[in-house]
Amino acid sequence: MSDIHIDIKNKTYTTADSQQHTAIADLKLSLADNKFVCLVGPSGCGKTTLLNIIANLDTQYEGEISLGQNHKQPNIGYIFQNPRLLPWRTVRENIELALDSPQTEIIDSLLEAMQLTHIQHKYPEHLSLGMSRRISIIRAFAINPDILLMDEPFVSLDAPTARQVRGLLMDLWQQRPHTILFVTHNLREAIALADRLVFLSASPMSVVSEVEVTIPRDDRNNEVLVEDFRQYLLNNHPEIKELL
Amino acid sequence: MNLANKTLASLSFVLLIVLWHGLALYINDNTLPTPVVVIQVFWQEVESGQLPYHLGLTLLRLIASFSIAMFLGCAIGIILGRNKKLDAFFDNWLVIFLNIPALVTIILCYVWFGLIESAAILAVVINKLPNVIVTIREGTKALDKDLLEMARCYNFSKKKTFFHVIWPQLHPFVMAATRSGLALIWKIILVVELLGRSDGMGYQIHLFFQLFDVASILAYTIAFIAVIQAIELLILKPLDKKALRWKR
Numbered sequence: 207m208s209d210i211h212i213d214i215k216n217k218t219y220t221t222a223d224s225q226q227h228t229a230i231a232d233l234k235l236s237l238a239d240n241k242f243v244c245l246v247g248p249s250g251c252g253k254t255t256l257l258n259i260i261a262n263l264d265t266q267y268e269g270e271i272s273l274g275q276n277h278k279q280p281n282i283g284y285i286f287q288n289p290r291l292l293p294w295r296t297v298r299e300n301i302e303l304a305l306d307s308p309q310t311e312i313i314d315s316l317l318e319a320m321q322l323t324h325i326q327h328k329y330p331e332h333l334s335l336g337m338s339r340r341i342s343i344i345r346a347f348a349i350n351p352d353i354l355l356m357d358e359p360f361v362s363l364d365a366p367t368a369r370q371v372r373g374l375l376m377d378l379w380q381q382r383p384h385t386i387l388f389v390t391h392n393l394r395e396a397i398a399l400a401d402r403l404v405f406l407s408a409s410p411m412s413v414v415s416e417v418e419v420t421i422p423r424d425d426r427n428n429e430v431l432v433e434d435f436r437q438y439l440l441n442n443h444p445e446i447k448e449l450l
Numbered sequence: 451m452n453l454a455n456k457t458l459a460s461l462s463f464v465l466l467i468v469l470w471h472g473l474a475l476y477i478n479d480n481t482l483p484t485p486v487v488v489i490q491v492f493w494q495e496v497e498s499g500q501l502p503y504h505l506g507l508t509l510l511r512l513i514a515s516f517s518i519a520m521f522l523g524c525a526i527g528i529i530l531g532r533n534k535k536l537d538a539f540f541d542n543w544l545v546i547f548l549n550i551p552a553l554v555t556i557i558l559c560y561v562w563f564g565l566i567e568s569a570a571i572l573a574v575v576i577n578k579l580p581n582v583i584v585t586i587r588e589g590t591k592a593l594d595k596d597l598l599e600m601a602r603c604y605n606f607s608k609k610k611t612f613f614h615v616i617w618p619q620l621h622p623f624v625m626a627a628t629r630s631g632l633a634l635i636w637k638i639i640l641v642v643e644l645l646g647r648s649d650g651m652g653y654q655i656h657l658f659f660q661l662f663d664v665a666s667i668l669a670y671t672i673a674f675i676a677v678i679q680a681i682e683l684l685i686l687k688p689l690d691k692k693a694l695r696w697k698r
Contacts, residue, residue: 286599290596290599303610
């Protein structure tokens with residue numbers, strides 16, 4: 207598929223006291239295929255709104271989104287901030303429901319890759335948050351998406367679990383590359399994952415700057431390198447300091 | 451329920467029977483027969499086939515009116531719960547229908563449509579319907595928007611969304627409507643039979659009332675309670691257990 211172009215001229219929302227606010231103004235973004243892009247911005251700046259617009263869950267905006275593939279709606283996987291699993295369906299059923307036809311082998315291999323084969327017949331309420339997050343990642347990968355949207359999927363996980371799930375995510379993505387839009391306000395996490403960082407400002411949201419991450423993929427686990435890159439960013443891009 | 455609680459429940463039941471027996475012996479009058487007499491009458495009625503016949507007819511009416519009321523109520527409730535404008539439009543109607551006394555609907559149905567079976571069923575449905583609609587409407591309003599969004603995002607078909615996302619969330623509301631509905635319909639159906647049918651439990655009880663035959667009235671009541679308990683234990687409880695097996 208061809209590149210993704212996002213051009214949102216205006217997105218407003220109305221608060222409970224009937225006041226209109228602009229959430230997004232003149233946001234232009236072009237994304238190359240199969241890249242891992244992190245959207246970094248302060249909490250509440252409208253990142254989730256942007257993902258909802260791309261996922262076609264929110265259609266109340268002025269502008270244009272072109273997701274490549276002429277005339278054909280691309281397959282979009284969405285990993286929400288909370289896992290949004292159906293509590294009355296088992297782990298396996300939750301994944302199967304996202305698919306049009308049963309694809310046993312794909313589900314089996316994903317469950318194995320995420321080390322969850324042993325809990326596939328359990329109900330989500332009986333699982334930890336880390337496990338539920340991994341299931342939501344499997345569900346998104348199972349549909350073999352063209353674009354994967356991730357909304358702070360590691361928030362409220364403890365550091366070792368977050369690191370583990372991040373590692374599993376990267377393994378999966380390298381096996382099946384596709385465009386990922388990953389929302390976070392954690393700069394270290396963004397550097398460790400992304401090909402490209404897009405910094406966003408709040409109220410209204412727009413792009414402040416875009417930076418390529420130059421650390422080789424194999425060195426992303428090296429915390430010293432990540433920290434060095436973070437310092438380099440803060441020194442050379444003073445405009446992003448106030449966003450963090 | 452653990453064993454101690456079960457023993458307590460059985461003891462309380464025995465105590466009730468003993469109290470009834472004692473009171474009946476003390477009063478020593480036809481207006482309150484002893485449990486033993488009631489059981490004897492119960493067996494006579496069962497053996498003669500009278501009780502099964504009338505109970506069966508009432509049950510058929512119950513099943514018909516209950517099914518119609520639940521089906522229509524669920525459908526209308528979901529539509530109103532999902533559509534704010536329709537809900538605002540029909541809200542007043544619902545309040546009016548909720549407040550019409552059961553007796554009035556029954557009499558009006560018989561006056562307008564005659565003393566026929568369908569008028570009897572219709573009267574029960576009209577009484578029960580607003581209740582189901584309101585319960586299911588509230589359930590639909592409380593649906594988890596996050597899960598609905600997830601279903602949209604993953605291109606769930608309408609059928610898939612309904613059976614896997616919406617219906618499981620409505621289950622507690624449907625069960626509440628079922629339980630309150632059964633209790634309500636049982637009571638209304640007797641009045642319907644008493645006023646305009648020549649068979650069924652309501653008709654029989656009316657007959658016994660004219661004869662002052664309290665033993666028969668109580669015997670039929672026992673059959674009634676037994677059927678309701680059987681529905682609860684054999685149908686509703688297993689349904690609940692199956693639907694809620696995912697709960698921690």
